[in-house]
Each structure stands twice: as structure tokens, then as C-alpha cells.
């Protein structure tokens with residue numbers, strides 16, 4: 374049976390809604406009209422209540438005189454012309470004022486407690502000798518002066534120690550003088566509580582100094598494939614706000630965004646080479662290992678380990694690793710090859726440019742020279758009456774940028790005096806690791822840090838400066854030697870995952886490709902060159918100098934090595950993309 378519809382009056386809600394709307398409008402209109410009356414009546418109620426309170430608060434013996442005063446006022450009002458009218462107007466005005474909407478009184482800001490006030494006063498007093506001069510008619514800093522006029526903002530941590538403080542200082546204070554600043558920073562550091570790192574921001578325009586306590590940098594980030602582009606290397610991580618970019622990283626179980634210190638290399642880099650200095654055990658080798666692992670997917674790497682401790686053993690024999698040398702002869706031979714290779718790249722790139730062509734691929738494939746502890750080799754070379762290997766770095770350092778050659782040098786701080794002049798001149802990207810005084814940081818980076826030295830310095834902690842940029846706090850990602858027994862399993866696996874394939878496997882693949890290519894060339898009866906040249910130049914092919922043999926064989930001028938002094942076997946040269954342009958040109 375079909376359902377009967379309900380009567381329309383029960384289902385049609387439009388008239389009800391209209392009625393409700395009308396009632397609301399009428400109420401709003403009435404409220405507007407009667408608003409003054411409402412205010413006045415509320416005010417009268419408040420005045421009467423206030424009068425009653427006053428009457429009850431008045432002692433009994435004084436009530437008579439109060440009553441007499443009130444009666445006198447009434448009589449006076451009645452006698453003066455227009456008195457009652459004026460009195461009525463006055464009462465109405467008083468009622469309107471008393472009845473107005475009152476904003477809830479704002480909660481008074483919680484001021485500093487007694488202990489905190491004491492700390493601020495002590496800080497203020499400690500600054501007086503530095504910020505006050507005799508003859509100032511209205512000194513901002515004076516003994517028994519008011520700290521509240523000098524300290525504009527402050528915050529405290531749970532322990533009651535200052536977490537941030539902004540203070541004003543007199544305009545005559547020499548805030549452009551590093552020594553004057555250092556004295557103030559030293560006082561604030563001592564009085565605010567040692568054991569924490571502070572950042573000092575000097576606003577010279579408004580004569581303000583802001584001190585902020587810095588949280589420790591994260592130490593839980595291990596080696597991993599960072600989200601960077603070709604030519605970018607993550608040196609480590611720094612403070613939020615210190616750089617404009619963040620990178621997603623995996624730290625333990627979670628993924629989070631952290632601000633990286635990214636070093637750019639290549640043709641347009643303004644700081645194409647890096648110098649890392651640190652205290653013993655501060656993590657310089659770890660940083661170099663991290664750089665090598667990031668460089669390998671996009672370039673060839675040559676490692677010279679002056680300390681000879683075998684901490685780069687994991688790289689030996691891997692695709693793209695052209696050698697891991699640790700002896701003096703091996704280092705000299707390898708660096709000599711690197712210098713020639715740089716020259717060869719330069720000449721080839723120059724010829725290509727003159728011919729109006731792009732530089733060939735093998736020139737543009739980056740070559741990284743990683744030199745750990747050259748001072749140890751320098752010492753040996755002096756003892757043996759041979760050349761300092763650093764002399765051979767002159768060409769790669771000077772011309773490396775145009776030849777896609779990047780040099781990374783690491784040494785200990787106390788051996789910095791043994792670094793050669795070209796190394797010091799051409800390494801504009803700098804890192805200093807481990808406990809270092811502000812003077813050390815200034816000497817290495819060319820500018821003092823804006824933070825106080827950390828008391829507890831974990832390995833891989835330090836400062837970085839790229840060119841003339843700001844000095845940044847730095848924490849290097851943990852990239853330990855996977856063959857070290859002390860390395861945790863998670864870190865070992867992280868590093869092993871980043872290592873390229875062993876070069877032997879690649880060579881086998883290459884040999885197979887070579888056979889296939891040669892077979893193909895034979896089968897179509899054409900010259901072998903056209904079919905198999907992948908990265909060669911037209912010149913090379915036209916010259917007939919490039920055959921299948923140079924495609925997958927040793928690249929460039931073969932990297933020499935001194936096997937008897939090489940702790941790790943030199944990895945076979947990469948067999949995947951370059952041709953011997955030098956021979957082709959010949």
C-alpha cells in the first residue's frame with residue numbers, strides 16, 4: 374500500500390523558518406533601540422550597589438555626617454536653578470559610564486620570580502663595567518641601576534636559567550670591535566650558566582644584543598642517500614634558520630626534515646675545494662668517507678690516506694674508486710697522475726671550446742682527490758729527501774674547477790702548519806671539527822663563530838664556512854668504517870648499502886658488453902668504432918684512434934700505483950663511460 378503523504382502544513386517548514394527569522398530581526402531591532410536604556414539601568418544598579426557597599430563600609434559613628442552631607446547636597450540641588458534637571462542628567466551620565474561593557478581585565482603577565490629577578494640583576498651588574506662610561510648623564514647601565522630598562526625580553530628554562538635574553542646597550546659601545554663583543558659574550562656566557570651553547574646576535578642598528586641558548590645538534594643521523602642534486606655534497610647538519618633549506622632524512626625509525634650544510638662543487642662553484650681540520654679523533658676521516666660515498670655515484674674518487682690506518686679499506690676495489698693509496702711512493706705517483714689528468718682535461722676542454730663544441734663527457738665526469746693527513750706524508754718525504762706530495766696538488770687545486778676536479782684535504786689542527794701554500798690558498802670551503810677555541814675557529818675559517826664553544830663535543834661536531842658565508846655549526850652524519858669492530862650493525866649496514874659494486878663485477882659485465890659490441894660490429898661488417906663509441910668525441914672517431922679496446926679499458930692516462938706501498942689494492946679504473954681522449958688526440 375502506498376504511503377499517504379503527511380499534510381503540507383506539517384511538512385512545509387518555510388513559514389516556520391520565516392517566522393523565526395522575523396522574530397530574530399525584531400529582537401535585534403529592539404535590542405538596538407533599548408541598548409542605551411539597558412546600559413543606564415545596568416549602571417544605576419551598579420551605582421546603587423556601590424552606594425550600598427559604601428554605606429555598609431562606613432563606620433556607624435560617621436554615618437550621621439554622611440547622611441547630613443547627602444541631605445545638604447539634595448537641598449542645594451533643589452535650590453539652584455535647573456538643579457534637579459542637571460542632577461538628573463549627571464546621574465544618567467554617571468549611570469551610562471558605570472553601565473558600559475567592561476573588557477575583562479587582562480591577566481597580568483607572569484613576571485620573573487624572585488630567583489630569576491636575582492639572576493637578571495646579577496647579569497645587569499656584571500655588564501655595568503663594560504657598558505657604562507663616566508660622564509654619561511643618563512646611564513643605561515649603572516650600579517644599583519634598573520635592569521628592567523636594559524633587558525627588554527627574557528625567558529627562562531625549567532631550571533630557572535636564562536633561555537633567551539634581549540638587552541639594549543648604549544650607542545657609544547664599540548659593537549664593531551670583535552674584542553669588545555667577545556668580552557660581553559664571555560660575561561653573559563659565564564653568568565647565564567656554563568655547559569650550554571649560546572648564540573649571540575648583535576643588532577648594531579638598534580643597539581641590541583640577543584642571546585639564545587642552542588639545543589644540541591642531532592647526532593642520530595647516519596650515512597644515507599641524501600636528496601641532493603648532482604654537484605651537491607652534504608657536509609652535515611646545522612641549526613634551523615641558519616640555512617634556507619631542509620632535507621628529509623631518516624633518523625632511526627623516523628623521517629624528519631633537517632637543515633643541511635650543502636657544499637656545491639663543479640664549474641660554477643665559488644669554493645671548489647675543501648679543507649677539513651680537527652683535533653685527533655674528532656671525525657675528519659669520517660667526514661671524508663661521507664664525502665667519498667656521496668661523490669661516487671656521480672664521479673671517480675682517488676683516496677690518499679696519509680695516516681695509513683686503512684680506514685678507507687671499504688672503498689678499495691669499488692667501481693669509481695681509482696685507488697686507495699697510503700704509502701709515499703704510491704701517493705706521489707697517484708698525485709702526479711692526477712696533476713697530468715687535470716692538465717689533460719683542461720687542454721681537451723679548451724680545444725672543445727675553441728672548436729665551438731661542448732667538452733667531452735669524460736672531461737665532465739668529476740674526479741675527486743681525497744687526501745687525508747698530508748702532513749704525515751710531508752714528514753715522510755722530508756725524511757726520505759723526496760718531494761712533498763702536496764706540491765703535486767698545485768695544478769688540481771688551481772685549475773681543478775674548470776677541469777671538474779675537486780680536492781678535499783683533511784689534517785689535524787696542530788699539523789696545519791705543515792700544509793702547503795696552494796692548499797691553504799685554494800681551499801675556500803672549510804670545516805673545523807672537535808673542541809676548538811674561538812681563536813682556532815677564526816684561524817681556520819677566517820671568522821669567529823657566533824656561538825660559544827660546546828662543552829661536550831661529540832665526534833663529528835664542529836663548524837663549517839663556505840667561502841665568505843656565515844660560520845655554521847655542523848654535525849657530520851655518522852659514517853664509520855664498516856670494517857671497524859666497534860661500528861654498530863645499523864651504521865655498518867648503512868655504509869655498506871652506499872658502497873658501489875665491486876669493480877670486478879663491473880669489469881665482467883663490461884667484458885661481456887665488449888664481446889657483444891665486437892660481435893655486432895663484425896656482424897654488420899662496418900668499422901667497429903661507429904657502433905661502440907659511447908662517450909668518445911667525433912674527433913676521436915674520425916682520427917681512427919678509438920677502438921673498442923679503449924672503451925672499456927683503463928681510462929685516461931692509467932692511474933699509476935706503487936703496489937708494494939699500497940695497503941689496499943688500487944681498484945681497477947672505472948670501465949663504464951670514458952675513452953682515452955689523450956690517445957685519440959695524439
Ligand SMILES: Nc1ncnc2c1ncn2[C@@H]1O[C@H](COP(=O)(O)OP(=O)(O)OP(=O)(O)O)[C@@H](O)[C@H]1O
Nearest residue numbers: 653654655656657658659832833849850851852853
Ligand atoms: N659524525 C660522527 N658521528 C658518530 N661517530 C663519529 C662521527 N665522526 C667520527 N665518529 C667516531 O669517532 C671516532 C673517530 O673518528 P675518525 O677516525 O673519523 O676521526 P679522525 O679525526 O679521523 O681521527 P684520527 O685523528 O685518528 O685520524 C670513530 O670511532 C668514529 O666512528
